[in-house]
Amino acid sequence: MGPPLERCRKEWRELEEEFQQLQETHKIYRQKLEELNSLQSVCSSSIQKQKRRLKDLKYNLQRCKHVSDPEESDLIQQINTSIKERQNVFFDMEAYLPKKNGYVFPREKVT
Structure with a gap:
């Protein structure tokens, strides 16, 4: 085996090792990424649940006020003021979450 072919073989072995590392x-x-997507879903769902419950509470407080x-x-x-503050916190939290029409990471290979 000549030197040029030996260099090619050595280069191929190096590429194979790098490829194995890349796959890992x-x-x-x-x-x-799957963990992140799962956490994002949990956060989004929890925020929406909190928002619904706060909306209901706000409605009930309005009825009690009379x-x-x-x-x-x-x-x-005091509770109404805290609700407004909480809504601002939700707005900040949602800024870090993907938007509904945002990019969805592929789960399966597209063929």
Whole structure:
């Protein structure tokens, strides 16, 4: 076997080793991406659930407000203020989550 072919064989072995490492790295990447997608789904779902419940609470507080004494009115106002603050926090949280019409990472190979 001549020197040029021996260099090609050596280059091929190096490429094979790098390729094996690349495959392992890509496997880890896909696992992490799936974890991330799962966490994003959990966060989005939890935020939506909280928003619905806060909306219901706000509605119920509005109904209670009409028949409340001054002390209860203060409590209702405090809760309403906290609800508004919470809504701002949700807005900030959602800024870090993908949008509904955003890119969806492929799960399966497209052929």
